[in-house]
Amino acid sequence: MIWAGIIVTAIGCYALKLIGLSVPDRVLTRPLTQRVAALIPPALLGALVAVQVLAEGQRLVIDARLAGLAAAVVLLLLRAPFLVVVAGAAVTAAVLRLL
């Protein structure tokens, strides 16, 4: 099942890239299409952050992951690079669990 998901994702993502390079841009540069396109990444990433940090199966829980996210916020405000942000979130959560 995971492989099926990977193959569908691969075909879908590649098709989007190829279509962008290939189609005449009249339809796709309409203002509404462009607005939707600009909104999709923040909408989905916002949802992904929340679910990743708060959900455990179908339950909402507050645990060390939330502290990890807080650490990530601080690091992003300090303009830390991507890997430092990710590692900072991990280390914060791991240390909290040790205590």
Added chain:
Amino acid sequence: MPAPGRSVKADSLGVGVATGAYGVSFGALATASGLDVWQACALSLLVFTGASQFAFVGVVAAGGVPLAGAATSILLGSRNLFYGIGLAPVLRLRGWRRVLGAQLVIDESTAMALGQSDRDEARLAFRLTGVSVFVLWNLMTLAGALAGTAIGDPRTFGLDAAVGGAFLALLWPRLTAFPQRVVAIVGAAVATGLVPFTAAGLPIILGGAAAVAVGLALPSGKRGSG
């Protein structure tokens, strides 16, 4: 001042190295989330667009069916469609060059290509950035995936929290304008509210859809980049 071509090369390779390096976090989080090394590497080779890959892993790790992961991932990948439209008149790729070049259409190669004033330099920047990210991203995914399998319970090292941090780091630079900020918060709130009531994976797609709808209802004002 160095010759323009040289600075394009140096900048493109620099972006390639910096971006490729965080493939290690993708590989580690993918295998720690239950994928095997082959699956992690297949995602980096075949999907090759970072946010979509993290999204797939995040949904699957949360217990969502792989097709929900695929749907989230493809929706996030839709921005590459618009990158392609912007790049097409600059790159003018035909035939097999377009078939291969399409896979290199990602955030970084687009930004580097469209940042050049001259078409030859734009093509050079696209190729160099795309190829260097591709090579390093895949090598580092393999390294990270092997490390991730050695870790055991991902919670011990806080890797579950690292995925949330990764999503936030991907989101952060997109919060450039008011609509994007509102939409991110609405997406997070709706998805959180749906967690107890829907199957894993669905809160993300439904939350994202609701947020886009809210975003369209906002006065358009300044439009941020996707």
